[in-house]
Amino acid sequence: GLYRFKKTELTPAAGIESANRNKNISIYIDGYTLCSNIEDNVTIDIFDVNGIKRNIALINGKANISFLNNGVYTYKLCIGNYVYKGKLVKHSR
Numbered sequence: 001g002l003y004r005f006k007k008t009e010l011t012p013a014a015g016i017e018s019a020n021r022n023k024n025i026s027i028y029i030d031g032y033t034l035c036s037n038i039e040d041n042v043t044i045d046i047f048d049v050n051g052i053k054r055n056i057a058l059i060n061g062k063a064n065i066s067f068l069n070n071g072v073y074t075y076k077l078c079i080g081n082y083v084y085k086g087k088l089v090k091h092s093r
Contacts, residue, residue: 024037034064046068065090070090
């Protein structure tokens with residue numbers, strides 16, 4: 001069956017897998033903005049629970065994600081020879 005998250009279980013921050021933490025990449029959600037400490041312009045691939053992929057451009061470390069529905073997403077970010085993967089949760093405040 002489906003598991004429903006309680007609001008107290010949801011965090012507005014994205015998580016980076018532990019294998020990637022040593023690269024000092026930070027990705028998090030602030031309201032309707034996906035934020036990162038990456039200063040370059042890069043594209044991040046975001047996948048919903050149905051596997052539908054969205055390519056989102058991070059411009060100076062920020063991207064508007066207001067068009068995404070609330071839910072759990074996974075992401076993949078390629079910078080040079082490094083690939084960063086993780087999960088994030090988008091929900092209304």
